[in-house]
Amino acid sequence: MTDLRYPIGKFHYDGPLSxxxxxxxxxxxxxxxxxxxxxxxxxxNTQFDTPYRPEGWTVRQVVHHVPDSHLNAYVRxxxxxxxxxxxxxxxxxxxxxxxxxxxxxxxxxxxxxxDSLHDRxxxxxxxxxxxxxKRTFRxxxxxxxxxxxxxxxxxxxxxHHVAHVTELRKRMSW
Numbered sequence: 001m002t003d004l005r006y007p008i009g010k011f012h013y014d015g016p017l018s019x020x021x022x023x024x025x026x027x028x029x030x031x032x033x034x035x036x037x038x039x040x041x042x043x044x045n046t047q048f049d050t051p052y053r054p055e056g057w058t059v060r061q062v063v064h065h066v067p068d069s070h071l072n073a074y075v076r077x078x079x080x081x082x083x084x085x086x087x088x089x090x091x092x093x094x095x096x097x098x099x100x101x102x103x104x105x106x107x108x109x110x111x112x113x114x115d116s117l118h119d120r121x122x123x124x125x126x127x128x129x130x131x132x133x134k135r136t137f138r139x140x141x142x143x144x145x146x147x148x149x150x151x152x153x154x155x156x157x158x159x160h161h162v163a164h165v166t167e168l169r170k171r172m173s174w
Contacts, residue, residue, distance in 0.1 A: 004054075006160070007164060015146070024155075026122065029151070029154055032114070032159070032162070033111065039162045039165040043174065047172075050168065053164075059164075063110050065096070065161065066114060070117055073153075073154050081147075085138060086137050087140065090139065090140055125151065
């Protein structure tokens with residue numbers, strides 16, 4: 001049986017990245033907003049409130065989580081580019097998913113936020129020099145993270161959550 005938590009597999013990093021891998025990851029991040037929007041197109045409120053797996057987040061929580069997470073990633077990139085090896089603050093994503101703005105905000109608000117955020121983020125990512133990709137930040141739980149490894153992580157993260165929705169749709173014949 002497939003692990004519903006990881007429909008595309010767990011993240012792993014085999015860096016350093018070739019220029020072709022880096023370009024593919026940049027392209028994947030650029031496509032995430034459109035892919036997520038396509039994945040949820042036409043869903044009803046009941047479907048948005050369906051967990052993608054037993055004891056998992058609802059589709060609504062997943063959709064609101066992606067811009068929350070990617071906003072944190074964008075800030076982490078900016079911190080690493082402007083400070084020497086800053087220690088970043090992780091966030092309690094499970095608790096963020098329980099806050100009132102998750103059930104109370106229309107899905108399109110988060111999809112629009114993701115569009116705008118990725119426009120800015122991808123512009124920044126495409127401007128980085130080889131030296132800048134080596135810059136780091138410190139994650140209290142994950143240790144030192146290069147921007148190159150963080151790129152790979154978020155190139156996985158978007159498709160990971162899109163697959164939560166698309167795999168649920170397949171299982172439920174939606």
